[in-house]
Every structure is written in structure tokens, then in C-alpha cells.
Amino acid sequence: MKNWKKILLLAIPSIASFASMTVTGMINLIMVGNLGAMAIAIVGVTNVIMYNAWAMFSGIGHTVNYLVAQNYGSNDMKKGLERTFIALGFGLLAGIFTILVGFFGAEGILRLMGSPDRMVVEGITYLQIRFYAMLFSILTFTLYSFFRGIGDTRTPMYASLIGNGIMIFFTYSLTYGNFGFPELGLKGAGIALFLGELAAFILIVYAFIMRLKETFGIRIKAVIGSMLDYAESKLIFIESFKLGTLEFSQSLAMLVFTAFVTRLGTNAxxxxxxxxxxxxxGFMPAFAFGSTATILVGQELGKNKPDIAKKLGIETAVIGTLFLLVLGTVEFFFAEPIAKIYTNEPEVFLLTASLIMISAFLQLFDGFLNFFSGALRGIGDTTFLLRASLILAWGVFVPLSYLMVFVMDFGSYGAWIALYIYLTIFGITIMTRFFLKDFTKVSLKKAIKKPA
Incomplete structure (x- = not known):
């Protein structure tokens, strides 16, 4: 029970943080839904596009998360802070890149998704604003990962809750012109998201600077020079590339999946x-428990306690599974009322309810994927995770989705069956790797220094 309490104290704030992002997205979609099916479709396609943009650079944060956890466990936080500053440098470059892509490529990306002309015209500005906000998303996630690595999941939770609250307020205000604000429609929803991301970034930066001074007694100038450390920069770059490519391969496969569904029509x-x-x-709590597994496994490995690290990874997965089981039961039995919250169009909410019921319990396998991926990240087993992601996303998920949707003509149902076949195989693969892995032979991740 002691371990379960420890796990929950870390996981619950992360669940609140990730869930707040999810609920915010749901509320925003519900608000925007009053603009019609076209607005829902634009936001939906944009969400997939932006998840791909975020996933491409998410490896920076994931790398900070597991490396800092290991450094914290081994009582070498000077190294952990140096690595965090290097990662922030990479994050800044990545954010600038996304701004340029949004400014010059928004229209082309929407057309590449197969969007009809009307969707392209109405969606360009919204997509551009979302790309601009991505700069703050990347840097904020990197700092969230630092705090989680040292076992502080509450600070990211507070920043996330406040940022998402601001986002909801301005979505309501700017989309429909409430509280004396101008009525900007879909553009207003984009601006609201930008303001929410900016607020969360400002809050987490302030908390980070205070933590440097109060907890570690380190000033920024003392570690800023570490950004020129070639060996550490190379380590951060390689690990970020592997974990970013892992996420990107999954998100890009989802982008192709959405492109397939797009061709079934606006209602689909x-x-x-x-x-x-x-x-x-369900996805976000799975991420939260996966992040908790990374923290606990990484810290215990840093303390040179591999057996405890593996045990905590298993117990985190057990608690996460119980959580998803309860959530899936609620989703299964209340699928249609939930769907009606978003839209009153019968063709849309009836199909939506069916898709929710298909996935209600199958999401357990997505949970296995996240729980045990998190644990494997904690020991730095990133190469295996990357290979499994690439093989299964492009060797199973995409071809199977095409087969189900276009060859067998199963429509949206076929697409979702393909999605969960993929997640089931992926989850079982990662879980098997975790149990077969000998943690006693795992060492802390170190940069390879060139001989003087």
C-alpha cells in the first residue's frame, strides 16, 4: 500500500493536468460545435495536424523527463539542470521552426489533408494561430517534464489548470462576443488557445526560476554555459530524436488515418x-500513469535499485489499468448521452456513440502501451520503443486502416477497428518487452565524451 500511495501522489496531479487539457479540448470543441459541423471538422483536422507538430518535438520533453529522473535519483541535479538548459535551447529552435511552417505552409497542409476548398478558406487563420502557439507548447512541456522528473507533479498541474482556465474563458468570450469582447468566431477560438498556452508558459518559467534559487541554490548563469557541452548536446539531440520520431510516427499514422476518414464525408x-x-x-490518464512510471523507474534506477524500479513499474500499470476499466464502463453505458453533448445532429451523434462503444474497453491496450512505454523510457530503452513504433504504425496500422475503410468498405467502423487492432498489438509488444527486460543489467544514460 505504501507504493500505491506513492504512485497515486505522483499520478493524481498528472491526471489532473492531462485531464484538464483533455476537458479543455472537449469544452472548446463543444463551444465551437455551435458554429456547425464545418467548424468541428476544421478543429478536428487542426488538432491532428498540431498533434503531429507537437509530437515531432515532444522527444525533447520526454528526454528531459527520464534523464532528470535518473539524475535526481543519483543525487546529481547539476547534471540534470545542465541537460534541461540544453533541451530548452533545442525547444526554442523547434518553436521558431513551427512558427515559420505555420506562416508559410498552413494552406498547403490543409489541402494535403484532403480538405475541401471551403474548409481550407475557413481554416487557414485558425491553423496559423495554432502553429504560433506551438512555440510555447514545446517549451512548456519541456519544463513540465523537468518538474515531473524531480517528482514534482503539482507545479505542472497548477500551471496547466490556470492556462486551460484562461483558454476556456477566452474561447467563450472571443468566439461569440461575450463579456464585451468582439465576436471573432473560429479565429477567436484560436486566439484563446494561444493566450492559454502563453499563460501556462509564463507560470512554469517563473516556477522554474524560483526552484533553481530556492531548492538547488543555482543561478541561471551557473549552468547556461553547459549548452555548449558537445557530448551532452549530442546525447540530448539523439534521445530527443528517437523519442520524437517515436511519437511522430504514431501521430503521423493518425494523420493518415484522419485523412482516410476525411474522405468519407463531413459527418463521418x-x-x-x-x-x-x-x-x-482515457488517453490522457494513460499518459499520466506512463509519466509516473518514467519518474519512479528512472529515480530508482538512479538510486541503483533496479528490482524496486521494475516493481514500481508493474504497480503503476496495475493502478492505471483499474482506472481505465472504470472509465471505460462509464463510456460504454453512456455513449449516446455523451455524444449528444457535442452535437444535436442525429447522423453525427449516433455514429459517434457507436465509435465510443467500440473503444470503451479496448482502450485498456492503449493503457498498457503508455504504462510500459513510460517504464521503458525510465531505463532509457528508447531504441526498442522507436523500432516498435515505426514497424507497427506503418506495417500494421496504416495498411490495415486503408484495407478496412476502402477495400472492405467498412467506413468509420472499419477505421476504428483497425485503430484498436494496432493499439492492442502495440500494447502487448511493449508489455512483453518490459517483463523480459533484465533491469539489473541497465545502467544510467551517460554522454560519451571524446578523449582529451
């Missing part, structure tokens, strides 16, 4: 996006 796409929004109630 709207149903797909609403169902994904609802199912993200």
Missing part, C-alpha cells in the same frame, strides 16, 4: 473527431 469526420475527443479522457 465530425463523428470521428468527437469520438477521439471523448476517448482522450
Amino acid at each position: 469526420l465530425a463523428s470521428n473527431e468527437i469520438a477521439l475527443s471523448v476517448m482522450s479522457l
Whole structure:
């Protein structure tokens, strides 16, 4: 029970943080939904595009998360802070890149997704604003990962809750012109998201600077020079590339999946996006327990306690599974009422309800994927995770989705069956790797220094 309490104290704030992002996304989609199915479709397609943009650079944060956890466990936080500053440098470059892509490539990206002309015209500005906000998303996630690495999941939770609260307020205000604000429609929803991301970034930067001074007694100038350390920079770059490519391979496969569904029509796409929004109630807690596994496994490995590290990884997965089981039961039996929250169009909410019921319990396998991936990240087993992701996303998920949707003509149902076949195989693969891995032979991740 002692370990369960320890796990929950770390996981609950992360669940609140990730869930707040999910609920915020749901509320925003519900608000925007009053603008019609076209607005829902634009937001849905944009969400997938932006998840791909975020995933491409998410490896920076994931790398900080597990390396800092190991450094914290081994009582070498000077190294952990140096690595965090190097990662922030990479994050800044990545954010600038996303701004340029948004400014010059928004229209082309929407057309590449197969969006009809009307969707492209109405969606360009919204997509551009979302790309601009990505700069803050990347840097904020990197700092969240630092705090989680040292076992502080509450600070990211507070920043996330406040940022998402600001986002909801301005979505309501700017989309429909409430509280004396101008009525900007979909553009207003984009600006609201930008303001929320900016607020969260400012809060987490302030907390980070205070933590440097108060807890570690280190000033920024003392570690800023570490950004020129070639060996450490190379380590951060390689690990970030592997974990970013892992996430990107999955998200890009989801982008192709969405492109397939887009070709089934606006109602099918709207149903797909609403169902994904609802199912993200399960995805985000799975991410939270996965992050908790990374923290605990990484810290115990840093303390040179591999047996305890593996035990905590298993117990984290057990608690996460119980959580998803309860959530899936609620989603299964209340699928249609949940779908009606988003839209009153019968063709949309009936299809959405069916998709929710298909995935309600199958999301347990997505949980296995996240729980045990998190544990494997904690020991730095990133190469295996990357290989498994690439093989299964592009060797199983994408071909199977095409087969189900276009060859066998199963429509949206076929697409979701393919999605969960993929997640089931992926989850079992990662879980098997975890149990077969000998943790006693794992060492802390170190940069390879060139001989003087």
C-alpha cells in the first residue's frame, strides 16, 4: 500500500493536468460545435495536424523527463539542470521552426489533408494561430517534464489548470462576443488557445526560476554555459530524436488515418473527431500513469535499485489499468448521452456513440502501451520503443486502416477497428518487452565524451 500511495501522489496531479487539457479540448470543441459541423471538422483536422507538430518535438520533453529522473535519483541535479538548459535551447529552435511552417505552409497542409476548398478558406487563420502557439507548447512541456522528473507533479498541474482556465474563458468570450469582447468566431477560438498556452508558459518559467534559487541554490548563469557541452548536446539531440520520431510516427499514422476518414464525408469526420475527443479522457490518464512510471523507474534506477524500479513499474500499470476499466464502463453505458453533448445532429451523434462503444474497453491496450512505454523510457530503452513504433504504425496500422475503410468498405467502423487492432498489438509488444527486460543489467544514460 505504501507504493500505491506513492504512485497515486505522483499520478493524481498528472491526471489532473492531462485531464484538464483533455476537458479543455472537449469544452472548446463543444463551444465551437455551435458554429456547425464545418467548424468541428476544421478543429478536428487542426488538432491532428498540431498533434503531429507537437509530437515531432515532444522527444525533447520526454528526454528531459527520464534523464532528470535518473539524475535526481543519483543525487546529481547539476547534471540534470545542465541537460534541461540544453533541451530548452533545442525547444526554442523547434518553436521558431513551427512558427515559420505555420506562416508559410498552413494552406498547403490543409489541402494535403484532403480538405475541401471551403474548409481550407475557413481554416487557414485558425491553423496559423495554432502553429504560433506551438512555440510555447514545446517549451512548456519541456519544463513540465523537468518538474515531473524531480517528482514534482503539482507545479505542472497548477500551471496547466490556470492556462486551460484562461483558454476556456477566452474561447467563450472571443468566439461569440461575450463579456464585451468582439465576436471573432473560429479565429477567436484560436486566439484563446494561444493566450492559454502563453499563460501556462509564463507560470512554469517563473516556477522554474524560483526552484533553481530556492531548492538547488543555482543561478541561471551557473549552468547556461553547459549548452555548449558537445557530448551532452549530442546525447540530448539523439534521445530527443528517437523519442520524437517515436511519437511522430504514431501521430503521423493518425494523420493518415484522419485523412482516410476525411474522405468519407463531413459527418463521418465530425463523428470521428468527437469520438477521439471523448476517448482522450482515457488517453490522457494513460499518459499520466506512463509519466509516473518514467519518474519512479528512472529515480530508482538512479538510486541503483533496479528490482524496486521494475516493481514500481508493474504497480503503476496495475493502478492505471483499474482506472481505465472504470472509465471505460462509464463510456460504454453512456455513449449516446455523451455524444449528444457535442452535437444535436442525429447522423453525427449516433455514429459517434457507436465509435465510443467500440473503444470503451479496448482502450485498456492503449493503457498498457503508455504504462510500459513510460517504464521503458525510465531505463532509457528508447531504441526498442522507436523500432516498435515505426514497424507497427506503418506495417500494421496504416495498411490495415486503408484495407478496412476502402477495400472492405467498412467506413468509420472499419477505421476504428483497425485503430484498436494496432493499439492492442502495440500494447502487448511493449508489455512483453518490459517483463523480459533484465533491469539489473541497465545502467544510467551517460554522454560519451571524446578523449582529451
